[in-house]
Amino acid sequence: MRACLLEKYREFLPLTPETPIITLGEADTPLVRSLRLEKELGIGELYFKLEGCNPTGSFKDRGMVVAVAKALEAGSRALICASTGNTSASAAAYGAHCGLKVFVIVPGGYIALGKLSQAITFGAEVLSIDGNFDKALGMVRALIQKHPITLVNSLNLHRIEGQKTAAFEIIDTLGDAPDYLFIPVGNAGNITAYWRGFVQYQKASKRPRMMGFQAEGAAPIVRGGVVAEPKTIATAIRIGNPASWQGALAARDESSGVIDCVSDEEILTAYKLLASEEGIFGEPASAASLAGVIKMIKGELKLSTARVVCVITGTGLKDPDTALKSAPTLAEFPAQLEAVEEVIVSKL
Numbered sequence: 001m002r003a004c005l006l007e008k009y010r011e012f013l014p015l016t017p018e019t020p021i022i023t024l025g026e027a028d029t030p031l032v033r034s035l036r037l038e039k040e041l042g043i044g045e046l047y048f049k050l051e052g053c054n055p056t057g058s059f060k061d062r063g064m065v066v067a068v069a070k071a072l073e074a075g076s077r078a079l080i081c082a083s084t085g086n087t088s089a090s091a092a093a094y095g096a097h098c099g100l101k102v103f104v105i106v107p108g109g110y111i112a113l114g115k116l117s118q119a120i121t122f123g124a125e126v127l128s129i130d131g132n133f134d135k136a137l138g139m140v141r142a143l144i145q146k147h148p149i150t151l152v153n154s155l156n157l158h159r160i161e162g163q164k165t166a167a168f169e170i171i172d173t174l175g176d177a178p179d180y181l182f183i184p185v186g187n188a189g190n191i192t193a194y195w196r197g198f199v200q201y202q203k204a205s206k207r208p209r210m211m212g213f214q215a216e217g218a219a220p221i222v223r224g225g226v227v228a229e230p231k232t233i234a235t236a237i238r239i240g241n242p243a244s245w246q247g248a249l250a251a252r253d254e255s256s257g258v259i260d261c262v263s264d265e266e267i268l269t270a271y272k273l274l275a276s277e278e279g280i281f282g283e284p285a286s287a288a289s290l291a292g293v294i295k296m297i298k299g300e301l302k303l304s305t306a307r308v309v310c311v312i313t314g315t316g317l318k319d320p321d322t323a324l325k326s327a328p329t330l331a332e333f334p335a336q337l338e339a340v341e342e343v344i345v346s347k348l
């Protein structure tokens, strides 16, 4: 059995001898070298870090396993989070695994189907509100002041500690840090975590430039102000007032990086390219990283000798609606060999 995250990176995590070691098989995700886009885009080396291969299908599991282990250590009986979907799926899974009560507050109508199915099936109390993620997070902050419930949003610093291990894995796999790390930005916990990981891990000779991408209609960090009504097809990053805003700015400034935004159209183009050119099905928010690469290259950023990593934060299976919305409706064929064969031959 492979070492779990809590054991493998114990020396870098806030664990004590009393912290229970729990795992659902998180971390140790693949870093896949691009076969086609690397050449088409003219990049030295391009890799995709497939965080959708975590047990609940997103990077959230890395941080959740630490946050939940620490909650158990502290004797907590209940967890709570606000979520655009993935955090709630992860909290619900680890809560179920450990016998904890889980409450999740989600923006009604803006949760991808797969994520909602997970939270419900894992047995969480799902409270869908008539408001966005930022409203939900405000409620959660107020509730934990009054009730003995552990907050497991990335405001819980144990989450960031767990998530930084993805940077360690990239360095271990490549033998050094890449030149650039492209990553989607929503509540900004993950870019904060990766930067912490790159700074802390002594096995690298350099640090990457951190390239964070928000969705154009939900880009408070780019605009320099809260967005009251964030809008984007990438519901995971539909956030107008990120909790780790300062962490994202620090990552950008300390790494000579960039925080920019990409349009929904650019996100969808990258989403389809990633699937059709590389065989990687990421959810729309995840494609913001590749959309960022394409935008930067168009903007004359020279990557022809660079080693670039794109973080694919969650699996495309989370959001089947988006996949099918942009697909043509399937034609129905008679169950006759000739009819099917005729089509195949015409497309060979």
Ligand code: F0G
Binding pocket: 058, 060, 082, 083, 084, 085, 086, 087, 088, 154, 184, 185, 186, 187, 188, 189, 190, 191, 236, 237, 283, 285, 286, 313, 314
């Ligand atoms: N990609 C995916 C698939 C996400 O679910 C999220 C955030 C992000 C990127 C952005 O990461 O917030 O650390 O900047 N999802 C949160 C949630 C907000 O509730 O699941 P971030």
